[in-house]
Amino acid sequence: MITFEGAAKRHPDGTVAVEGLDLDGPAGRITVLVGPSGCGKTTLLRMVNRMVEPTSGRVLLNGEDVASLPAARLRRGIGYVIQQAGLFPHRRVLDNVATVPRLLGQDRRTARARAAELLELVGLPPETARRYPFQLSGGQQQRVGVARALAADPPVLLMDEPFSAVDPVVRAGLQEELLRLQSELNKTVLFVTHDIEEAVRLGDQVVVLREHGRIAQCADPHTLLTAPANNDVAAFLGRDRGLRGLGLRPASTVGLLPTGTELHGWRLAVDANGRPEGWERGGERRPAPVFAPAADSLRSALDAAVLSPAGAAVAVDGTGRATGLATRAAVLAALGPSVEEPAAERPATEPTAGEPAGGR
Amino acid sequence: MNWLGWLTTFFTAPARQSGPDAIAHRIAEHLVFCGEALLWAVVLAVPLGVLIGYTGRGAFVVTALTGAARALPTLGLVTLAVLLAGVGDTAVLVPLVALAAPPLLVAAAEGVRGTDPVVRDAALGIGLTHRQVLARVCLPAAAPVLLAGLRTATVQTIATATVAAYVGLGGLGRYVVDGLATKDYPATVGGALLVVLLAVAAQLLFAPLIRRASPPQARLTRRTRTRRTKEPR
Incomplete structure (x- = not known):
């Protein structure tokens, strides 16, 4: 000391x-x-x-x-x-x-x-x-x-x-x-x-x-x-x-939806190993931003969710396999009551993806 | 006018081959004077310069001593030394040391002072003592400058050691002084040429030494440059 x-x-x-x-x-x-x-x-x-x-x-x-x-x-x-x-x-x-x-x-x-x-x-x-x-x-x-x-x-x-x-x-x-x-x-x-x-x-x-x-x-x-x-x-x-x-708070508290969930018509495509390949809707495919709940911060999770066309970040494990989807609402919910103000300022057009499906 | 003839005469005369007036003997005498003078100059000037450079104190000493030394007329000093000490090696050494010491003092002080302060700070900070910082950081950094100073001192001393002849001592100055006195111009020209050659040889001898002492940056990137624009720091 x-x-x-x-x-x-x-x-x-x-x-x-x-x-x-x-x-x-x-x-x-x-x-x-x-x-x-x-x-x-x-x-x-x-x-x-x-x-x-x-x-x-x-x-x-x-x-x-x-x-x-x-x-x-x-x-x-x-x-x-x-x-x-x-x-x-x-x-x-x-x-x-x-x-x-x-x-x-x-x-x-x-x-x-x-x-x-x-x-x-x-x-x-x-x-x-x-x-x-x-x-x-x-x-x-x-x-x-x-x-x-x-x-x-x-x-x-x-x-x-x-x-x-x-x-x-x-x-x-x-x-x-x-x-x-x-x-x-x-x-x-x-x-x-x-x-x-x-x-x-x-x-x-x-x-x-x-x-x-x-x-x-x-x-x-x-x-x-x-x-x-x-x-x-x-x-x-x-x-x-x-x-x-x-950026200082772990993303492990974010509630996740199953990877198969359809959001605003977007569906996550994964490869043979379960790694995310992109969001698909009709014939359209867009990149899928990811975060690692075990290693990343809430800030990374929120960033990935904001960038996602489906309004949800893809959670991946250490091997890059998709383990779930974190909607913007779920990320904001993970903030808890101590930082309510930024959550209150979010636009009302947030997807209503239902309750987070638990998991990590 | 036929100086080539003079040189031939000078170099082939029997007296130049053996005996006290032989070329080899005179060169040896000359080099002994220079060596002794340089040794004294190094012993006197380098520790003082290193101390001044490391502490940053007493820089005025460097300025004052070098200024004064530059103004000293060598011949006058020889005469004075003879009056005080009589004819002998001392009479020659005093003016030669006075000539060689200032460039060494400046080089030592500047070389050590020029050590990167960040490196010095780091060295102290990781636990080197002042003595270790001086020996392992400052002296290696100062080495090229110090060697350049020694080169200047050496060349000047070789050129000036001819004064020994004025007070009746040996060295290459004998040829010049005796030649002038006896109108033996081949001897004068030959002696002068030998002094020049010796000085140039010393100058060249230092080049590889200075290069070896240079920081790795200068040493290892040297070949990519077409020409060196200044002394390695």
């Missing part, structure tokens, strides 16, 4: 970076610090590995003051990922990743073997190992940065805007990868970003910061989106809060 106790940073010239913050980052969870530039989020993160020393207050790791260890030793036990990766340009990728194990006294062969495992873990092909950093794309460099941070298997990971410098598509991939890694590794992660979308997507706990490191709100992403503490936080969260909140 990472604990900030009144941690403050005042510069010698009198300016205040962080006024004094109290915060707990629970063990095994991702805590995201998010806020506009200049809110002190990077300063706070760098207090944890003593790249910044607080001028008052302290930072504890599992109850132990970080100042009680020599800085270099402390840092070898904390993974550190930064925006531009910061790889050593004159060393091959493998040796970049092996850096910390080598510092910790592992012999070259062991450290390199470990580094190779990590490259695989972060999804890089083995031939990457022999490349130099400049030969990789930004996204690949960032993966190497993550591998390097994980190499000594530290319990704590500090990530300072790690995905800000790559394009949105690559960023989404890296975020997904981080969540996958985290589900395997359960690190205590402190993640800094200015991107609220990223914060909500990755955080188990999201801390919205105002200037001087003051906490505007600290909550789980769903609470944050549905119940922002004040207008400033709401404004920072941006438009479509309600819809984006759906």
Whole structure:
């Protein structure tokens, strides 16, 4: 667990970076610090590995003051990922990743073997190992940065805007990868970003910061989106809060109709393996948007339902087999009473497909 | 006017083949002066430059020392050194070290200062000590610049070590100085040519070294370029 106790940073010239913050980052969870530039989020993160020393207050790791260890030793036990990766340009990728194990006294062969495992873990092909950093794309460099941070298997990971410098598509991939890694590794992660979308997507706990490191709100992403503490936080969260909140809720609660149900004359065509091929009406065939109740969010389900000519999304299992149909009404019903307003605004032309037929 | 004739005369004279005035002997003397001077210059200037470059403090020292050193007249310095220390190696080494040290100081300071701050930050952040950052990150980054500085210092030292002859010491300067004194123009021209050849040889010798020390980016993409426009950083 990472604990900030009144941690403050005042510069010698009198300016205040962080006024004094109290915060707990629970063990095994991702805590995201998010806020506009200049809110002190990077300063706070760098207090944890003593790249910044607080001028008052302290930072504890599992109850132990970080100042009680020599800085270099402390840092070898904390993974550190930064925006531009910061790889050593004159060393091959493998040796970049092996850096910390080598510092910790592992012999070259062991450290390199470990580094190779990590490259695989972060999804890089083995031939990457022999490349130099400049030969990789930004996204690949960032993966190497993550591998390097994980190499000594530290319990704590500090990530300072790690995905800000790559394009949105690559960023989404890296975020997904981080969540996958985290589900395997359960690190205590402190993640800094200015991107609220990223914060909500990755955080188990999201801390919205105002200037001087003051906490505007600290909550789980769903609470944050549905119940922002004040207008400033709401404004920072941006438009479509309600819809984006759906992205955090599982689609497994949506009631499904049997796949053979006819809707507005449309009928689902499936292939020999039961995979959806499209919606058919008369001689017409249109694509059938799908969602996976086990993996996707309510937002994906709603999106697929909105795009469907029949007004229903096709639920599929892990193998792509159609398991049922989710009408728009069924998706909206799954929202429950807590988010009634968007449901009330829907057009009255919704298909009357009857009661959802249960199932998942 | 017949300088080819002069060169033939110079290179074929028996005195140039063996004895104290032999070409091989003079070259050896010359190189010993240069080597000693460069060694001292490296020992004095590089650690100081590295420290200045890493801490970012004392950059004014670099500016002041290099400016002052550039203004020093070498011959004047030799004379002064002879007056103070008497005729001897010291009298030659002082001006040569003063000549070689500034480019080394600048190269060391600039090379280390030029390390990517992001990489330095990351290195510290993952647990390298300052000493390790210096040795494993900053020095490799500075190596090409440092070697380029050493090349400048070497070439200048080789060209200038002729001053040893002015105070009666050996080296290739003997041919030039003695040649002028005795109107033995073949010796003057031959000696001058040898100094030039030696300097050019040193210059060429550094090229592969600098290339090897270059960052992989410059090293591995070199062949695709038709021509290098500037020194590798």
